[in-house]
Amino acid sequence: MFLSKNKKTVDVCLIVEGSYPYVSGGVASWIHQILNNYPHLTFDIVTLVASDDEEYTLKYEIPKNVNKIHHIYIRKKIKRSIFSPKKFKGFSNIQSFIDKFFSFKEYEKIVLNIQDLSQSKRDKLLQQALYSQEVFDYINNFYENSEFKSKSYLDFFWSLRSIYYSFLNVMVHKIPKAKVYHTISTGYAGLFATMCKIQYPESRLMLTEHGIYTRERKMDITIADWADRNYEAYNPKKSISLYKDIWAQSFKLISKITYRYCDEIISLNHKNNMIQIKEGAKKRKVYFVRNGINIQKFKFRLREKIDPTNIKIGFLGRVVKIKDVKTFIKAAKIVVEQFPSAQFLIAGPTDEDKKYFESCKNLISIFELQNNIKFIGLVKPNEFLEDIDLMILTSLSEGQPLVLSEANASGVPCIATDVGGCKEMLEGGAEDVVGHSGIITKSVNPKQTAQAIIRYIEDEEFYKQCSQNGKQRVDLFYNEEDFLRNYKEIYEKNINLSKAV
């Protein structure tokens, strides 16, 4: 475990959930990039992980400017003590505490009260919140007076209990002091971030949302449901079941609260800014900073046309449900009917969701595409991109996928689903009038993906134009230098505005 190097107030406390430094991926790489590029700033990291009975191994070498890593276990096991506590002294009674807790009334009072408690009293609070008769009666009462009263009580009870237990696990954690708190999402991380701001109001609180947390969680839930049932029935807008709805509503509330306490709310694109405003963020606090890539790493080659006898189409990403690899495979099936020698390469780790990987392999066998589709494992993106004609992204959810910028920097035109910032990255936006550097398709639509591939093969002019536009777009809007300069300015401005010492 990381030990504290000194007790001086750090410049920035990064608050991350299910990511750095134990899970690799887009957000974690982004954090690592920030830490490495601002050696003059000191950082604390609060990392929120699932539970205390899992092993966590570092996926990144921690830079020297990181002072301490704090761990919050969202699902920390709470042993039931023989004698369940009856009363919580912080409030007039437990009833008033939970009443306010659930409705987020007097939220600040609750936060400050909990932070005033000793460790043993915090443990008692958790005991009481989980195992006391009062809380049980409260849940019953809440249920009987709610819209859920004709629905499954078991689902209701466990959902509500899991939610407040997770929230309380976050809320009883001690708050490290920093000049600027920077949370990388709303959700649990956002909840903790608001507590930091309440405890140290003289500090500054920033939020950078790579995706929109509430929508991503809702999508996770829908995908989990859908993946186990009917593949074709996927519909992200469809309403979800009762207890999942309770979860979604709770996260929505947490997002609102996070937006309220943040001084600055950043997203990766204009579209997400609009969603944040719709979800309750104040317009004056909201802006976007695009992520960038190191363009020098990628060798640009203008793509002129695709040789129909030697087609190479790439997929670069983890083989997991949210990347919807099956749509890529189904699209391949359609393309191969017309271009039998076309090659489809899937590059990326396959060990995260082995069951899903196996089901993808089965699908390839059923389609008899073993000679056309290959899983090639982990690759160096720049080398992989040099070798392919097209880059496909079939994800169900994304923030700002760097892989599209990397492909464009190499001159590879892309096809991506209309999720997150993909459309803006391939078609441009208000200030970006470069033109198409790729084609946008609907989610879970193999036919559209296949049609887009065939269009690139058949329309040489369009293909070449996309290759050219992609390079131009990355140079102008998605380069690392701009990104790092922007965040340097944002951090320095906020550190200066912070009155925390």
Next chain:
Amino acid sequence: MAGIGFELQKVLESEKNYFPKVGVALKSMFITSGPWIISIVTLLLIKFFVKDIIEDRLFLDFMNILIYCFIFSMIISAPFINIITRYLSDTIYEEKFDNIFAIFLSGIIVIGSISFLLSATYISNFTGFEQNTTHIASLFTAFSILWLTMVFISTLRDYNLVTYSFLFGMMLSFFLIFFVLNNSLEELLKGFTIGTLSSICVLIAKLKLDFKSKIVFDFNFLKNPKYIPLFISGFFLYLAMWIDKFIYWFSLKGVELSKGFYFFPDYDFVVFISYLLLIPTTAYFTIYIETVFYEHQRDYFSAIENKKNLSIIKSYEKNLKDAFFKGLIRVSVFQFILSLLFVVSIQYILDDTNTNIASIPLLRITVFAVSLQMILNTLIVFLYYFDYQKEVLSISLVFFLSNLLITLFMKDLPYEYVGYSYFYSVLFTLFVAMLISLYKIERINFYVFSKNEV
């Protein structure tokens, strides 16, 4: 005892038209209290038919050994049987039927080896029967295994076979003792052990046929720390029932009838007689809990698992509570009527015999204490059904400590106070158990939903 009640009810229903009621009642008692009946009936058979042809001393020694085997096999096997029963239920719940016979075999090995070792050590070192160590230890082990077998019998679906296997075992014992074997302690023990083991063998064979096992042994019941409260409560509950008798054995009132075999004959006799009164009520209660109560419990948990709303769950919860109270009241009334009839009639029966009249007040208080014990047992079974293990553990410890302390305090008081320590202790424990049960049963929903750790 999963499933026993339904089968019993079937047995009772299918045969009520042409079987005498007494036969049905006997059958249900066999199923629920088999080992008790084996010991008592065999002793009575021997007493009335064999006693005349063997020496008094020999019969006394044999009876002493039999009583010790009966009491201590129960105390030693109870903790293991408690955890094996629980493990068996979990296994059945998980539908791992292939493991049932392996669990049974593993149980036999654990309980059998511990019983044999302990009894052989005691007999060879502390009694005058060292030359009969193997026979006595074998009988003791057979008794312990029989207690275990009774648990597994409930998973069988052939209760006539259970009844007939016991009858066969008893007849075999009696036949061997009466016609074949010589007039010696060794031969008496042999006859009785062979009879008991043959009953067990029939049941084992039936179990083996019904439950084809893919594995030979399954000792996992020894590995789960969650079963520790069950183990301890099993031990203390049975020890609590006998601790006052043990104290009297070693008090001024006790006698050493044979070397290493202590008794307080007057008290032991009335205890033995009084415990007979538990058999019908136990049979009745087992049917009740496995049919009426189990159905309500199943409906309640089904309502939760099938995701019903709270008002439906509450209605099933109310039915379940009602079934608990109804069962408790019925058992209490049944037991007290039985006890009252017994106490009233025993005076006339004993007046015609030469039995020491001084034991009648002792018999009365013991009969009432045993009746309270029956209600206590009822509460404990209910608590087990709700998986309130720690509560049963507390009750067992209260029972043990209260009986121990009160008896230590009263053991040297005059003869007319004998039996009162047990009575007071059961009364006190019942009071505690009642408070705990009422508190817990009243809050079933809360405990069912909140007991799981997150």
